[in-house]
Amino acid sequence: MKKSSKPNRSYQIADQVQRDLSELIREIKDPRLGMVTLSAVEVTPDYAHAKVFFSVLKGDPHECEEALNHAAGFLRNGLFKRLHIHTVPTLHFQFDRTTERAADMNALIARAVASRSKESGE
DSSP states (O other), X not given: OHHHHHHHHHHHHHXXXXXXXXXXXXXXXXXXOOEEEEEEEEEOTTSSEEEEEEEEEESOHHHHHHXXXXXXXXXXXXXXXXXXXXXXXXXXXXXXXXXXXXXXXXHHHHHHHHHHHHHHHO
């Protein structure tokens, strides 16, 4: 019974890390940091590392990634104070291109639909 609860615990930790980081990121005073949204957190089974995926509403994704990874120690320290777990993961921030790809796909679909309607309309 204990084994089945372990993966669920990993998801709970990842979810809590995501929520806490969302609040902690607001405290960072780095001009490179734009409007960042955390989209997902993946925690290793031993909780030693967390891959934090983010998207950017405003700002340069590469600069935001640099700023977040530069502030990773500060953010991890903030997590130490909030999380009640033995090991607080080392944070690795990575730009999530999912929304970028979705926008590209939507644009392609819109063009295909527009060209199809032109062909059928003539």
